[in-house]
Amino acid sequence: MSVKIAFEEVTQVYGDTGKGGGTRALEHFSLEIAERNFVCLLGPSGCGKSTVLNLAAGFEKPSGGSVLIDGKTVTGPGRDRGMVFQEPLLLPWRNVIENVMLGPCLAGWPKVEALAQARHYLRLTGLERFERHASYELSGGMRQRVALARAWIGEPPVLLMDEPFGALDAQTRLVMQELLLEIWEQTRTTVLFVTHDVDEALFLGDRVVVMSASPGRVLLDLAVDLPRPRTEEILTSPRFADAKRRCLRLIGEESRRAFGHLEGDGI
Template sequence: MSSHAALPADAATGVPKVRFDRITKCFGKGAEAVQALEPVTLDIAEGAFTCLLGPSGCGKSTLLNILAGFERPTAGEVFMDGQPVQGPDPRRGVVFQQGALFTWMNVRDNVAFGPLATGKSQAEAGRIADRFLEMVGLAGFARRYPYELSGGMQQRVGIARALANDPEILLMDEPFAALDAQTRELLQEEIKRIWHETRKTVLWITHSIDEALFLATDIAVMSARPGRIKATFRPEFARSSDPSVVTSPEFARMKAQIFGLLREEALAAQRQEAA
């Protein structure tokens, strides 16, 4: 564990893939203002799978939305490859808690939509869609519509659609939060396999310590509002494709350590709500 918020820069260039540089965010003005984030500095290396953990309302999703270009910080700057983020960019793909699929399009057309929008031919977009549907295990459901799929399958389509745009960074805002425990565990294994295959840079929001430890190369634990980086961890479990790593003594030890930190912050958040 480290209390230092900077994760490794890219070894080839010395420039991190992402840098949150003294980010603050305040919503509202005057007496109604809410300070969501106090200065947050965090570096994410290229190819890292970084999880943000913290109590509800601590600013995890706000940080993700600032990197996505959906929000502007009140102060500070976020950089990608050394360049300031000015707004949404196809190099950053976003997957939300719900699949947000086009209900009037079948699965294949949903995944092909992005490539078509960026100028790919119908045939090429179809090949790209087929490739990523195969990757997420949905090749046999290409002609189905979103309403015909389970929640877990819809999330797989959302992941395939994000990957089809070939983003450099995947931003995942609690994508498995609404799923049952068994489906969630299976999709965690699936996303780890996809990350091993693609080596995309990932920023993942979660409330689950187990999920973070299983998936992440880097974990940043955030404080109660106003959010700041309280501690960082560099678990090794993401390197393994064996799901039984969750039963190891080292996994349990690190989980207990993070649990203690999060409990402190959850209690602080609870006190804020009661005030």
């Protein structure tokens, strides 16, 4: 399978970069994501995982190294990459269906086609009865479903998701995760999904890439061999428990090694 997203020796420094100053968010970060893969980026807050996503989205330019999509350097944001943010970021002056149609509107699709596609994705996300509702009248989970439909409607080959379910309660989160997998099975978009939740990463991903903090780099790269399609039941299965145990053990080992390495450096 071909490589869809590639980070090559990416370094990202914030603030005053002179004389080695500034905050090093990423250092020599390399990662390749195959087409149609669902990759979860797991790590503690402040480890630079959102920076990785922002680089792929084109919101930021790397201080060093390069970020490639389909082998071409990312120069800025574009419609080939759909985004779902932690906040739904719905536009309150547009109702539900108008929010879903935002991308098509900006891209100048014919109205009929935009409406048909929007209805299709509202059906997929279970929102068909709410298309005329004001966005600020919806619950948090429903808002995030609208955001999901809005990101998916243009069928971008890449979907970038920044802890999209982080602000939801546990029950709603599980429903949203299942919904996400259900739609993904139908579209097989390449997904880069940022999270700090081990269960979420294992449940969703084909691969879980664990990051360590300051500076951010890849600590561990795990293939998740749980069968698809995955549903809620798998969360309580022995296979899931095994995978989680293995993942946590490796994270523990790698963290201790990384920490020991830092101590060796004289901290």
